[in-house]
Amino acid sequence: MSRSECAMLAENTGKVVVGKQRAMELLTVALIAEGHVLLEDVPGLGKTLMAKSLAKSIDGSFRRIQFTPDLLPADITGFSVYDQKSGDFVFHPGPIMCNVLLADEINRTIPRTQSSLLESMGEFQVTVDGKTLQLPKPFFVIATQNPIEMDGTFPLPEAQLDRFLMRIDLGYPSRDEEILILERFQQDDPLDNLEPVIDPERIIDLQHERSRVTISSPVREYIADLVAATRSHPKVRFGVSPRGAIGIMRASQALALLRGRDFTLPDDVKELSGPVLEHRIILRHDERTRGASAAAILEEVLSSVPVPIPV
Amino acid sequence: MNDQSTTSYSSIFSMGFSLGLVFIVLFIALVQKNLDLALPAGGMLIMGIGTRLWSRASLFRLDISINMSADRLFPGDDLGLRVKLENRKMLPIIAGLEFQSPALLDNENQDTLRGETRLLSFEKSERRWKLRAKKRGLASLGDIRISSGDILGLHKREKLITHPGEIIIYPQRGELQPLNIPFQEFFGINASKGPVEDPAWYAGTRDYSGNRPARNIHWKASARLGKLQEKLYEPTSHRKVLLVLDLSDFKLFEEEETLEHLVTSVGTLAAVLMETGASFGLVTNAVLSGDSGGVLPIGRGPEHLGKLLEILARIEHRETDNILPLLKTLDRGDLGLVYCAARKSDIIADNLSDLLPRRRRLLFVFSFIPEKAEELSSSTGLVEPVFWMDFPAYLAGEIVHVG
Numbered sequence: 001m002s003r004s005e006c007a008m009l010a011e012n013t014g015k016v017v018v019g020k021q022r023a024m025e026l027l028t029v030a031l032i033a034e035g036h037v038l039l040e041d042v043p044g045l046g047k048t049l050m051a052k053s054l055a056k057s058i059d060g061s062f063r064r065i066q067f068t069p070d071l072l073p074a075d076i077t078g079f080s081v082y083d084q085k086s087g088d089f090v091f092h093p094g095p096i097m098c099n100v101l102l103a104d105e106i107n108r109t110i111p112r113t114q115s116s117l118l119e120s121m122g123e124f125q126v127t128v129d130g131k132t133l134q135l136p137k138p139f140f141v142i143a144t145q146n147p148i149e150m151d152g153t154f155p156l157p158e159a160q161l162d163r164f165l166m167r168i169d170l171g172y173p174s175r176d177e178e179i180l181i182l183e184r185f186q187q188d189d190p191l192d193n194l195e196p197v198i199d200p201e202r203i204i205d206l207q208h209e210r211s212r213v214t215i216s217s218p219v220r221e222y223i224a225d226l227v228a229a230t231r232s233h234p235k236v237r238f239g240v241s242p243r244g245a246i247g248i249m250r251a252s253q254a255l256a257l258l259r260g261r262d263f264t265l266p267d268d269v270k271e272l273s274g275p276v277l278e279h280r281i282i283l284r285h286d287e288r289t290r291g292a293s294a295a296a297i298l299e300e301v302l303s304s305v306p307v308p309i310p311v
Numbered sequence: 312m313n314d315q316s317t318t319s320y321s322s323i324f325s326m327g328f329s330l331g332l333v334f335i336v337l338f339i340a341l342v343q344k345n346l347d348l349a350l351p352a353g354g355m356l357i358m359g360i361g362t363r364l365w366s367r368a369s370l371f372r373l374d375i376s377i378n379m380s381a382d383r384l385f386p387g388d389d390l391g392l393r394v395k396l397e398n399r400k401m402l403p404i405i406a407g408l409e410f411q412s413p414a415l416l417d418n419e420n421q422d423t424l425r426g427e428t429r430l431l432s433f434e435k436s437e438r439r440w441k442l443r444a445k446k447r448g449l450a451s452l453g454d455i456r457i458s459s460g461d462i463l464g465l466h467k468r469e470k471l472i473t474h475p476g477e478i479i480i481y482p483q484r485g486e487l488q489p490l491n492i493p494f495q496e497f498f499g500i501n502a503s504k505g506p507v508e509d510p511a512w513y514a515g516t517r518d519y520s521g522n523r524p525a526r527n528i529h530w531k532a533s534a535r536l537g538k539l540q541e542k543l544y545e546p547t548s549h550r551k552v553l554l555v556l557d558l559s560d561f562k563l564f565e566e567e568e569t570l571e572h573l574v575t576s577v578g579t580l581a582a583v584l585m586e587t588g589a590s591f592g593l594v595t596n597a598v599l600s601g602d603s604g605g606v607l608p609i610g611r612g613p614e615h616l617g618k619l620l621e622i623l624a625r626i627e628h629r630e631t632d633n634i635l636p637l638l639k640t641l642d643r644g645d646l647g648l649v650y651c652a653a654r655k656s657d658i659i660a661d662n663l664s665d666l667l668p669r670r671r672r673l674l675f676v677f678s679f680i681p682e683k684a685e686e687l688s689s690s691t692g693l694v695e696p697v698f699w700m701d702f703p704a705y706l707a708g709e710i711v712h713v714g
Contacts, residue, residue, distance in 0.1 A: 072526060082534040288613035290383040
């Protein structure tokens with residue numbers, strides 16, 4: 001049941017977004033694993049469309065915030081306005097009160113505003129003027145950033161990056177996919193005709209089901225070894241955090257659920273290590289200057305850590 | 312890797328002629344029915360033809376893969392070079408490889424890297440070398456000579472392949488005294504553009520003017536005072552520097568070492584800027600090897616420093632044009648300028664007078680100390696020299712103000 005629902009969700013979004021099955025699968029995994037996603041790629045590749053189609057597929061509320069340099073934390077979380085008639089402060093909730101939040105071009109705003117998302121992404125709540133408010137469930141942040149432009153941007157702080165379960169690069173579509181996109185968007189926007197296939201309550205159920213997916217001791221040890229290897233690598237300044245280890249465990253459980261299994265395999269961990277761990281590896285400055293990449297380090301780590309074999 | 316050519320060599324039988332001679336001997340022996348001569352001659356002929364065919368097939372299905380541990384290095388860094396040969400056929404062979412050690416890389420004073428091995432059926436062999444980066448520049452492995460032949464070593468065939476990868480050796484990082492890098496300041500020396508408010512810092516409140524967005528209203532202050540108050544923000548600060556490397560006035564052959572010092576100083580400046588979190592860019596009129604252009608837009612971070620150092624690594628000692636057209640494309644009023652050149656000249660003064668608004672802050676880095684500092688000040692309208700950089704005696708710098 002769970003498998004078909006998860007697969008249906010990924011398939012439904014695929015009706016709008018062409019050729020990004022892998023990215024849609026990862027988005028679904030992140031949603032079921034109660035994580036958030038950072039989409040990193042050049043403009044025009046369908047990042048917004050992907051977020052919108054996912055929100056529509058789960059019949060959830062969708063908000064988009066265009067991050068600009070003058071955006072204030074209160075523009076996201078909401079603010080209290082003084083009502084002269086009642087003589088009291090009235091709280092106006094910000095766009096964060098939704099199921100799917102698209103934080104577009106998140107690196108265009110100042111770190112102070114970026115960090116206003118920390119509490120909501122980590123603890124699913126916001127605190128404004130001393131009052132803590134619970135966010136609607138499920139709460140899923142899809143942030144986008146353009147990796148090319150540097151002028152006028154503020155790189156995401158490590159603490160913020162670490163709160164994203166996955167970082168996904170989309171890449172350009174192939175020639176055939178491009179033709180299909182042209183056909184699909186020739187007349188109508190396919191997003192208008194997209195029907196929900198699941199409701200937010202069922203997503204919450206799936207998130208609970210995910211937590212019951214078995215993860216054996218060898219797989220847990222494998223995750224711990226991988227994470228430890230990233231920390232002791234000579235080219236790495238900061239390796240994967242314990243939050244990252246929890247993240248890949250949960251993501252592996254979600255992937256197992258998506259594939260109709262009630263247990264995780266080391267292959268699930270390996271498959272998700274790129275999107276889940278890569279952005280958490282902070283290389284030494286001199287290695288970054290030399291052109292070293294976290295992807296290459298992770299590849300080295302994956303090839304050096306022994307994979308547990310079922311007995 | 313690109314295959315270039317294949318040539319064949321033989322040792323005992325300088326082919327054709329030798330085999331022809333043996334064939335004649337065999338023919339005569341057979342006509343004369345002299346079996347004592349015919350048998351060894353026949354044996355020699357079979358061996359000659361057999362080993363020749365063997366050597367012809369020896370390069371077939373012989374794979375070579377070259378792996379470098381890094382392609383970007385600083386002088387003094389080690390480069391691990393691993394060459395793997397794989398014989399993917401039944402025929403055993405002798406295989407060898409040979410190539411010149413790139414001039415910019417040190418291989419314990421050996422100019423040529425070579426290795427030879429016997430490879431049995433479907434066997435692999437690996438050779439490793441350790442090279443050390445010597446000085447700034449662009450190195451490549453160039454042509455690699457692969458030789459192979461029969462297992463007896465009678466015939467040899469060779470082919471040249473070209474390894475396309477390039478090794479970039481960044482300039483060495485030097486030491487700098489603390490610099491007064493000329494960041495532009497809106498309310499300081501130069502206010503060339505309207506200030507952009509920085510929402511991270513608000514300086515205070517004032518009565519709400521009504522023409523600004525309501526989100527600037529400070530509601531708590533409004534409640535306290537009983538009338539609407541708005542927040543006032545500090546202007547955004549700029550920490551952007553454009554490094555200008557003008558090589559037009561170098562006497563290229565006589566002053567090669569000096570030029571290297573200037574390139575090193577530009578790389579060091581950029582590294583210092585990166586560490587302070589500033590954004591930086593580079594414009595240079597130097598001739599660069601490869602397809603690179605001499606303009607690096609403003610950016611920040613270690614990866615950006617890598618791009619800048621790569622441009623510096625590609626600089627060749629060749630004559631250049633005036634930098635002004637390039638400089639015009641990149642310079643903006645909000646950038647601090649660091650002008651690095653051989654020496655003070657009228658061309659630089661002309662370039663800057665064309666380009667700079669009044670009261671623009673500048674840092675000059677000259678390779679050669681002007682004989683009289685006053686001369687520099689009077690001729691270009693520059694004011695006080697502030698400091699000298701701790702570089703070799705002939706590399707000096709000054710912070711000066713234009714105005």
